[in-house]
Amino acid sequence: MAERDPTDSLTPDWAASRTLRAHEIRRKIVTHIAAKTTDMAEGPLPLHKSVYTGGARFAAEREHLFLRQPLVAGLTGDIPQPGDYLVFDAAGPSILVIRGKDGIVRAFRNMCTHRGAKLVEQSEPFTGKASRLTCPFHAWTFNNLGGLIGQPGKAGFAGCDIGARDLLPLPCTEHLGLIFVRASEGEAIDAAAHLGDFADELALLELHKAVPVKKGILHAQSNWKFSLDTYGEGYHFAALHASTIGQTHYNDIAVVDRFGLHHRINFPDNSLGNLVGLPEADWPETEYGGVHYLFPNTIIFFGSITPGVYFTQVFRLFPDGVGKTRCQFGVYAPFGVHSDDYRGICEMAYDATAEVVQAEDYRVASHGYANLLTAPEDFHVVLGANECAPQAVHRHIADAVGMPL
Ligand code: FES
C-alpha cells in the first residue's frame, strides 16, 4: 500500500466542502421552488441594439477586454508536463503557452524573432510537446523557456546573437488549475486579485486535477455578448430546450451568487422539488454543481449527471469580428479518466452539449443578431429582472471598456 502523504491532513477536504456548499445553495433553491420565485435584479435593463452591433463598442471591447484582461488560455491539465504547449489564438495575436522544463508555464507570441513567421502553424485547440521549437521558415530554434538556441547561417546575423532574440513573452500565470494569459505586453497578472473572493468558489472545482477529454470550436453568427447571454439565465429552458434541459430542470428559477466581476449560477433540476416541505434534516445528499462565470468570457460548468459521476465543461467565448462568436469548448474529467466507460460519458457530454448549444442557443443568437442589424435605429432589447446575471455581465463589461450602457 502506498504511504500516506504526510501533507494530506493539511489538504482541505474538497468533497466535503462541495457537499456543504451544495447544501447552502439548495436551501436558497428550495425556497425559490416553493415560492415560484427566482433571484432578481432591481428591475429590467433595456440595452440599445448597438450594445451588440456597434463597431466602436466592439473595438473598445477588443482593446480593453480581449487584449488587456487576463483570459483563460487553458487548464493545467491541457499542458501537464514540461515541454507541453498549446496554441491560444482566439483573443487576437497567436500565442504559445508552454510549460518549461522547470515546470513553469509561460506565454510567448507565436512569432519567430527572425522575420515573424509562426513557429507553430496549427490553430487552437492544438496542443503539442517539444523540448525545442524550430521555425518552419529558416529553422531558427527556441527552447521551451523561449530562448533562442539555434541560428543556421549565424554569420549573417552579427549583433542578433543568441540571447538577444528570444521569443517575446506575454504575461502568464497558473492559478487554481487555470492558465491565465494577457494578449498584450504589460504588467504581470495578479490572478488572486483578478478572482477576488471567487477564488474560494473555484477552488471547490479542483480544476488542477481536470484532464481534457474532448475539445472543439462552436460558432455563432452573432456578437459574442449575445452568445454569452444564453449561459446566464434559465428563463429560456422550457421554450428553447423543450426536449432537453427544459425536461429536467425548472424554468426561470436560478440562484445567482456574485463575486465581484464573476458569478456562480445554479439552475435546479426537478428532483429538488421533492425537498419542498421536507425538514432539512431529512434532505438526502445532493451533488454540488454550478455554472461559474469568469469575467469577461469564460463559463465553467461543473456537475454530475448520475450520482458521483462528474464532468467539467469549459466554454471560452471570443469575438471573430463584431457579428461572429467563436467558442472554444472543452469537456474535462474533473478527477482524471478512470475508465473507458467514464471517458465515453465525458465524450457524450461533449457531443450532446455541443449539439444543444449550436442547434438551439447559438441558433437563436444568430437569428436575433441578424434581426438587430436591421431593427429600427432606436430599438432596445430588454433583459428582465429575472435575467439578473446577464445584466451584471453587461454592466461590468461596459465599465471595463469605459462606454456606459
Ligand atoms: S522567420 Fe523564423 S527562421 Fe526565419
Ligand SMILES: [Fe+2]
Ligand atoms: Fe441554453
